[in-house]
Amino acid sequence: MYKYDQYDQALVDARVDEFRDQVARRLAGEITEDQFKPLRLMNGLYLQLHAYMLRVAIPYGTLSSPQLRMLAHISRKYDRDYAHFTTRQNIQYNWIKLEQAPDLMADLASVEMHAIQTSGNCIRNISSDQFAGAAADEVADPRPYAELLRQWSSFHPEFSFLPRKFKIAVTASDTDRAAIQLHDIGLQLVRKDGQLGFRVLVGGGMGRTPMIGHWVREFIPVSQYLTYCEAILRVYNRYGRRDNIYKARIKILVHELGAEEFTRQVEAEFAAMSDLGLDAPQAEVDRIAAQFADPEYDAGAPDTLDRSDPDFAVWVDQNVHAHKHAGYAIATISLKPPRGIPGDASSAQMDLIADLAERYSFGELRVTHSQNLVLAHVRKADLYALWQALAEADLATPNLDLVTDIIACPGLDYCTLANARSIPVAQKIAARFESDLARQRDIGELKIKVSGCINACGHHHAGHIGILGVDRKGEESYQLSLGGSGAEDASLAKILGPGFNKAGVVDAVEKIIERYRSVRSGPDERFLDTYRRLGDAPFKEAVYG
Incomplete structure (x- = not known):
């Protein structure tokens, strides 16, 4: 998975220092709540019914074991010993004290995490398929391109104050596990004539006016997709409504202009920008892609599974999916146990899952759009031991996509x-x-x-x-x-x-x-x-x- 370089780390550390000063001024009464509100929202801090809520970004839903342990630590130290995984592959804390928020964010920064752009009228956390890099049915791993989108969109000066929030999802399979058709921009990685590129969809969304997006381009090479996304955002930033919050999303603009006219304007903008060099140089693409290289799979891992335990067999049927590598499987951990709150996990559960990810899945896990967690690279020979450990912690509910997986x-x-x-x-x-x-x-x-x-x-x-x-x-x-x-x-x-x-x-x-x-x-x-x-x-x- 992606590791911060010195620029990434310097950026989040500087944001922590900046926010610490802003909080101090608010607590001292030097700025009003109205003045403070846009500053805290830029850092994912909401004021909810009972307390502040912090939304932490989990880019394209990928976490390491140390990061999950830090999230568990934060739930113990700053919250009420639990946290809530969301449909946007983020995590939320609902009982945050304002005076502790800067220390919390410093703790996040120590494990390459932050809450930047999880709120406000900006490009939000980039989401993706929770099986990315492991799925047997994908054309390529979409996460390097999601990471490039994250870097391109972070603190983008032109898109920090959009007409409304903006959500982008990336996938690489005909089976859509990222709901790309219900995003402002949906990108499906495809291969055409041997070349890798994206199908591009614009104008989906939910809210009070739900709409399914429109496919505006059948193919844009991966060498040009950032420029094409920038063209879409420029058209939206130029014409999106700022006088009416209920008509401010890009889906309304696409609907009012018509998909054909909107596409024409995007293509014209794209043509005018094509020689500006906005896409990442190949060396940077290669640097990022190398961080998503396959883990060191066991080439001799047996590709068979002992299903003699009927309870285990049911869990495998319901919660385990095919992996691209022989001898491995993708295991989903249900956060919908009996009498549970959908998407909630205690600090003890998070610590356990971090340990299991380290033991059985190369120290990596994923957050799903349905508020569950995934271990993406589990040897089939280890599934039974994994299931037993999950069962002891009430985390082996075999209900993925069933009526209780709400x-x-x-x-x-x-x-x-x-x-x-x-x-x-x-x-x-x-x-x-x-x-x-x-x-x-x-x-x-x-x-x-x-x-x-x-x-x-x-x-x-x-x-x-x-x-x-x-x-x-x-x-x-x-x-x-x-x-x-x-x-x-x-x-x-x-x-x-x-x-x-x-x-x-x-x-x-x-x-x-x-x-x-x-x-x-x-x-x-x-x-x-x-x-x-x-x-x-x-x-x-x-x-x-």
């Missing part, structure tokens, strides 16, 4: 923007199903996503079943939507009908699921495919009568 934002338990609680609803739905694994597996792939407000941090628009919490005359109400997908078959969920209270929405979800089981064409037809085949009529009947 995505949920922090909701009204923490967030100032939320209208309703997300976490209790996710927990109650999971409780209906978690005791019967056979039932979960019979239901099959079913992605439930819960948001506590229209900002959609829980990605409810992309849920096979999406749940949106809203305020109805001072009462929490939950609106159901069906048919969304953030995968390569991207679609936006459609509202089913009137909302429900907290108890009612759990009953409604169960009725929808049971109706699906009764009307699907066979055990292999996913919920999403049944919905697309039949529409919402049978589900409305099941819920509303």
Whole structure:
């Protein structure tokens, strides 16, 4: 994985010193909260319902064991002994004291981490496929290009005050594990006539106006993709709305201009910039790519697996994926245990996972968009021992992509923007199903996503079943939507009908699921495919009568 050079380290150290001074001035009353707010947001520090919340960047979701141990240390020293992994592959701390924030950031900087550009109207944390560099189905490792994007976008003087926040995702497979079609820019690494390049998508997003992006270029060589991204950002920065926060995202600009006209302007900008030398020189590309070289795989690792333990076999079937190297596998660690909070991990769990990554996966792990963790390079011969260690820590739940693998934002338990609680609803739905694994597996792939407000941090628009919490005359109400997908078959969920209270929405979800089981064409037809085949009529009947 990428290691900081002296410039990277100097940059984050200088930012810590700068922020320490800003906090001191705020605590001394030398600057007001209004003056301090844009300064703290530049460092990922939000003021939430009960305390400050810090969002720490995890570029393209990749962490080392020492970094995860530091995150565990921070949760013990500065928070309440846990942290929350997000749908953006970041991690959040919800109980931060302002006077301790500079020391926290210095601790992060000591392990090559920071919270820069995790907030504000700038280019946010670059995200990617959690299986990058290990997946059997990718054309090449996309992470060197994600790292180049990170370096290009960090403190970019032209894009530090965009009309609105901006999110970029990079993947390298036809199987989309990064939801690129729901990003401001989505990049898919492809190979054409032997040359490596990107398909480019623009204008996706969720929030109050969800949109699926438009493919604006089928191929841009990797030697030119940074310039092309810069052209997109320049057009957006020039014409994006700054007078209306609800119309400020690039998806609105693309919609209002039309994809064809927007693409024309980007291509014109790109042509005018093509000789400016904005892309990284090949020597720098090679330097970064070398840091993502394959680990030293065991060439003699056996490619067979003893599945005689039935509980282990179920976990392998559900949470383990194919690796590009014989004798290895990709293991997902569920952060959705029974009665757990989706995406939360205690300091003890983080320390254990860091140890297991060191023992079994070359000291590297990944954060997923569904709020789980991944060990990307595990010898098949080590999977059983890994599973046993995870089981002892309540981290071996075999529910990846099943009904209990629910995505949920922090909701009204923490967030100032939320209208309703997300976490209790996710927990109650999971409780209906978690005791019967056979039932979960019979239901099959079913992605439930819960948001506590229209900002959609829980990605409810992309849920096979999406749940949106809203305020109805001072009462929490939950609106159901069906048919969304953030995968390569991207679609936006459609509202089913009137909302429900907290108890009612759990009953409604169960009725929808049971109706699906009764009307699907066979055990292999996913919920999403049944919905697309039949529409919402049978589900409305099941819920509303």
